Structures are given as structure tokens and as C-alpha cells.
Amino acid sequence: MQEFNFxxxxxxxxxxxxxxxxxxxxxxxAADKAYAPYSNFKVGAAVLLDDQTVMTGANQENASFPAGIxxxxxxxxxxxxxxGKKVLAIAVAYKAKTEDHRPLSPCGICRQTxxxxxxxxxxxxxxxxxxxxxxxxxxxxxxxxxxxxxSNEFLPAEDF
Numbered sequence: 001m002q003e004f005n006f007x008x009x010x011x012x013x014x015x016x017x018x019x020x021x022x023x024x025x026x027x028x029x030a031a032d033k034a035y036a037p038y039s040n041f042k043v044g045a046a047v048l049l050d051d052q053t054v055m056t057g058a059n060q061e062n063a064s065f066p067a068g069i070x071x072x073x074x075x076x077x078x079x080x081x082x083x084g085k086k087v088l089a090i091a092v093a094y095k096a097k098t099e100d101h102r103p104l105s106p107c108g109i110c111r112q113t114x115x116x117x118x119x120x121x122x123x124x125x126x127x128x129x130x131x132x133x134x135x136x137x138x139x140x141x142x143x144x145x146x147x148x149x150x151s152n153e154f155l156p157a158e159d160f
Contacts, residue, residue, distance in 0.1 A: 006144035010103075012134045020089065023048050024130055027093040030056035030071065034095075037061060042095045043104065045071035047079065050086040055079060072110035076117055086121045090114060091128040103129040103137040106145065115142040115149050 013024050023046050030044025036059060043059040057075030061068045069077075072092060079087065094104045106114065106127065118125045124141040139145060 004147045006139065006141075006147075008144070009136075009138045011136050011138070013130070013136055014134065016128075016136065019048065019052075020091070020128060023054060023089060024091045024093060024128060024136065026054050026056050027071075027091040027128075027130065028095075030058045030075075031093055031095045032058075034058035034071065035060045038063070038065075040097060043071040044093050045075045046091045047075050047087050048089045049079075050088055053085070070107060070110050072106050073113050076113055079117070081117060081120055086123050087117055087125050088123075089126040089128060091130060093130040093132075095132060101131045101133045101135070103131045103135050105129050105137075108146075111142065111146045112149065115146055115151070118142045119151055 013021055026046035027044045030046060031042045032044070034042035034044065036042045038061050044056060046054055046056045048054055055075050055078060057071050057078065059069065059071045060074065072090065092104050092106060114125055114127065126138060126140050127142060127145065129137045143149060
């Protein structure tokens, strides 16, 4: 049987470079803006662009649960993929009334969305997955979280 292994870093916010600490703080602040009346699970995401701009987004729940949107897709949905700018990193943070304080990993749809941006810009995106207690898990490439991903390579060339 084959295995898939990938590098990751498990650290704390205080040990990261200042710009990544600020990115995580922006994600934490974005979580305060989440609309999560049903789960009370508030998620914020922040992206760092190559011109040092930081954009944020928060999850938005809906009584019809599939109609909600995750924080990662909220922020990336506002990013202009045709601007020529590139996403260098995304931080995901959460606030919830739970005893479990593990770093939060993007869901499958968000992983695919982050990967789509990465493939479009032809540059990797570092993903910082944060916990309320300051723990951080970081991967340097979205493909590490979605090893058997779907991409435009599967689509006939004339379709895009």
C-alpha cells in the first residue's frame, strides 16, 4: 500500500514572523463578525496578498444549512483572481464554546477553493490553521490538504 506524507509545522502564534502573527490576529478579529446563530461556531479567515494587503471574511450560517458559507470561501470570493495579485497565505481561526481547542482545518469545499486559487495563480498558498489557545498548524501548499484533488486538468481543454 502506498502512503501520502507531507510536511507541516506545529507551533504557537508567538513563534511566527510578525506578519503571520498579524494575519492570524486579523482572522481572529474576523471571527467576531461571523453570523453563527445556530452553531455558535464562529470562524474567521484572513488572506495575505503579495502587495501585503490583508483581506478578511467570516462564516455566515443560514437556517437552510447547506446555504451557509465558510469564512475561507467568504474571503476568497471577494478576491479578484484576475487582478494579477497573488494570495501568499491564508489563516483560519475560530471561537466556540468547546473544550476541544485543536487547530481548525478547512473543510473539503474550502480546501478545493483554496487549491483553485493556488493553481490559478501558479504559486503555493501557505495555510495557517489556528486554535483559540495559540496553537498553529501550518502547511506550505494547499495540495497537502487535498492530495487527490480535482482540477481543470480533468476537463477537456476547449471547455475553459
